[in-house]
Amino acid sequence: MNLDGAKIDFEKSAKVATRRKQSSHQFSNRTRLIILVSSITCLTTVYSNSLGLNFTVICMNDVVHEQSTPGEESNHWLRDPSQTSMLFSAIAIGSLLGSAPIMYFLEKYGIRFTVVSYGIISSIATALLPLAVEFGFIYVLLVRIFQGFSASFVNSIMGLISEKWSPLSEAGTFIALLSCAFQCGPIMTMPLAAFACESPFGWRLLYYMQAGISLVCHIFFFFFFRDMPELHRHVSDKELRKISTGRAPTAERTSVPYKEMCKDPCVIGIWLSVIGSNVGFFFSLYYGPTYMANVLGLNVKSTALATALPYIIAACLKFVVGPISDRLTLLSNKTRCIIFAAISQGFHAASIITMALTEDKLIARIAFTSGIAFCAVNIVGAFKCSQLHARQYVHFVMTVVSFSSCFITLFLPLLVSVMCPDNTPTQWSALLVFIASSIILMNLPFIFVANTNPADYTLAVEKSTTNGIHNT
Known part of the structure; x- marks a missing residue:
């Protein structure tokens, strides 16, 4: 371990820390755990939003009946395998489009604003999906592309938050728990979809629940998260020392x-x-x-x-x-x-x-x-x-x-x-x-x-x- 580098890096962090106002509420020197939980919920909800249609497509019979003349239900776009496949592929297309500017946004605006911006896009697109269904296939396709666009940041942010906030002694735990978003997304979506489809409000309820939960999670993230622990008023000197220990000084570029x-x-x-x-x-x-x-x-x-x-x-x-x-x-x-x-x-x-x-x-x-x-x-x-x-x-x-x-x-x-x-x-x-x-x-x-x-x-x-x- 580079002890000299660790000492330099902590001294660097301490100098930054002196310019911040410290709160008396320091969460028993575990502010990083609240950051971790908040980050997981944001990543999970965005990923969950992109999965909603995968589960509700089987209980959208009311749409087929309303938008089809008797005897022609099989011609509806929800019954066309090629068109439903396009709706599922739209997430990948949106992710490609969303991944392109992610590097620019992270360098220009930082982690917090990037996560919240992509999260708000995801929430709005998810809330609009039931309305898009009423207008037809093309509108649903566009909404799905926006859902894929907003989900594209998950991989990039997952590694970056872990790098910023995890002590080296907890790096494996941090990255493992953050990546649980890929498992928690489906686990969260499945019971919500089952509940919505069986409820009097129907499948549309899933998207309103998802959008609301996602929006609340990202609002909390915006007010509590900071890009670096040195700038967080709830991070104590003890916790900052723990996060910084063992880290070699990073490049100025x-x-x-x-x-x-x-x-x-x-x-x-x-x-x-x-x-x-x-x-x-x-x-x-x-x-x-x-x-x-x-x-x-x-x-x-x-x-x-x-x-x-x-x-x-x-x-x-x-x-x-x-x-x-x-x-x-x-x-x-x-x-x-x-x-x-x-x-x-x-x-x-x-x-x-x-x-x-x-x-x-x-x-x-x-x-x-x-x-x-x-x-x-x-x-x-x-x-x-x-x-x-x-x-x-x-x-x-x-x-x-x-x-x-x-x-x-x-x-x-x-x-x-x-x-x-x-x-x-x-x-x-x-x-x-x-x-x-x-x-x-x-x-x-x-x-x-x-x-x-x-x-x-x-x-x-x-x-x-x-x-x-x-x-x-």
Whole structure:
């Protein structure tokens, strides 16, 4: 550990702290935990907003009846598989559009204003979706694009908040809990959708509930969050010291060193690892049930618990592996990241291969569930490595991850249609083996290039200052 760097960095923080007014309410030196909870709720609600249509599309029969003449209900856009597929793909298109300016907004306006701006867009778009349904398909498509646009910041902000607010001794726990938004989003949406669809108000109630909850969470975030702990009036000197301990002084430059990062072997290895993981995750998410139903003949019940089970297990795993990753100090940070990444993607690939080889319905369901669940472990593998190595520029690493996720979502339907034109068991097995092989091959480089030391471009050269994310 660089003790000199830690001392310099804390002295830097202390100088900034002297210019802030400290509140007498310091939450037992745990203000960072309120920041963590507030951040998780914002990320969760935005992600949940983008999932609403996935669950309410099955209970929107009233719209079909109102907008169709008798006998022509099958021609309605809610009954057209190609048009409903476009509505689901619109989230990925919106995410691509939203990811493009995220770097500019973070550097120009900082974390707080970026999160709140994207959150308000999400809340407004979600509240307008029932109205858009009344006007027709094109209007719903536009609203879905705005929902995807606003959800695009989740990956970038997740890493950046963790980098700013977590002590190094809690880095794994912080990033693991923040990433629970990807599991909490579906878990939150499913029961709300079930309640809304069964209520006298119908499916529209879901979107008004989601919009209201999201807006409240982002209003609280706006008033309580600050981009750096040094500027937060509720952060005590003791807590500030805890957050700053062990951190090397950061670079004075405010612009992201794109060229250096794109040439960094560790960053490239992280990108390859996450892309490989996401190919398998999105395939399991979108096509796992289709494979088991059409090829294995498995009757997948449309119950909230059955659908949510992989997400519940994944969230529980994150609560476990985060603290383990932080407290397993007998091993170096680099070794821990490599081990957790290998466990995550090794089990992930093995689960998909099991789905390809088995004809047993129970084994297939267990493999499907465990494959999605073990993806969560990589949050303290490649994702944690990105935070420790890229430091204040981790948002660029995660923005590229967001871009790649969008392309994967758009690419998978083409891959499935090419490799499984007849939906035969042989074709699906070949596709599953291809997916599992891709996961293994794309994760191998990370083992050799992983580096948890701060990259040279993140460090101060002449004098120590706080990094360039704006604060108010």
